[in-house]
Amino acid sequence: MLHADIKKIAALEMARCPNCSHAIDQMGNRTHCQKCSRQLTVLCISCQTNNSLLFLNCMKCDSDFRVVGVEYYSRQVAKLDFDLKEFYRLDQLYQRAIFLEKLWRFIVPTVLFLLGTPCWYFSNNLWGLLLPFDLAFIGYLAVRICGQKWATTKVEIPLEWAKQWKPISLAAKRQETKKDEMEKQLDYYLNELNRFRQKNY
Ligand SMILES: [Zn+2]
């Protein structure tokens, strides 16, 4: 009987890990179970206070810290997701621009070469014979110099974007990593919220 009463006392319940029931000898600043490493407190991100899993509101700032966590990380994930979607859209266009530029590097000199070949029938000097090669070389140079500008105009992405593509894609990689972290935090606060609601309502 006495044993059952003690079990109802919240403060003593805290002395056992809710995951593996391992007894926690020194609560103090310990926030993780020594046996299974499960987090034993939930951080209020508004005021950086570690709260007991049994508290509804933050003991320092009185906020509903689980909901605050869920809302904050949902916003972060949504924002990163929005930016990344725009990056993926531009990345597709950028890949198409690269493809076009490569294609033109082949096609433009070839077409100019073929356009120059009739000279072989009408001209009997060396310059006439070389003309198709000259035209092809001019075509190659033109694509080499202006190809990126033409291709980005064609697929409608800013030329500056194309020129800065490496730092932009590196930034996107960092955003992807950040989004993963934010999603993990969101999952964590969602789990904490669900667990708390199932226990208390
Ligand atoms: Zn444990």
Ligand SMILES: [Zn+2]
């Ligand atoms: Zn707080």
